[in-house]
Amino acid sequence: MTHSLSHADIAFVASVEDCTFSAEDFNHRAHVRLAYGYLVDNNADTSNNLVKNALVGLLRFNNIEPSSKYHETLTKAWLLAVHHFMQHSDPCDNADAFIEQNPQLLDSQIMMTHYTKARLFSDEARHAFIEPDLDAIPGYV
Secondary structure: OOOOOOHHHHHHHHHHHOOOOOHHHOOHHHHHHHHHHHHOOOOHHHHHHHHHHHHHHHHHHOOOOHHHHOOHHHHHHHHHHHHHHHHOOOOOOOHHHHHHHOHHHHOOOHHHHOOOHHHHOOHHHHHOOOOOOOOOOOOOO
16 A cells, blocks of 8 residues: 545645645645645655645745745755655555654754754755755655
8 A cells, every 4th residue: 555645635735736725824734745745646856846836836826936935955855854754654545644643744843953054044055955964864766
């Protein structure tokens, strides 16, 4: 068995893509859920592009300049973290079950174990993915 999506997960992803999901409500948990939603059916590279397109579209729809809010390294690093946990956890039939099984993904400070603050919050990291300088994020093909 593999990870799968509920009807609610599919509707959530669609609501982000069509900008009916409130940008104000797009929190860290929503970010993890969106990553899971794309990773169920796509590889990490494709999922990263889909997440980026959805988030940039949501920001633009809400008249928020993407360069002031979207963070390339954080987005990809969290997607890679979700991917890692998907590879190492029992299959789940929805995003909420996956998050319950992996509550550490809700700790928004976990990236500070991989990156120094200076590196993660640099202008370079905001605009392009940069590798961690403390501890690598496991990757899978």
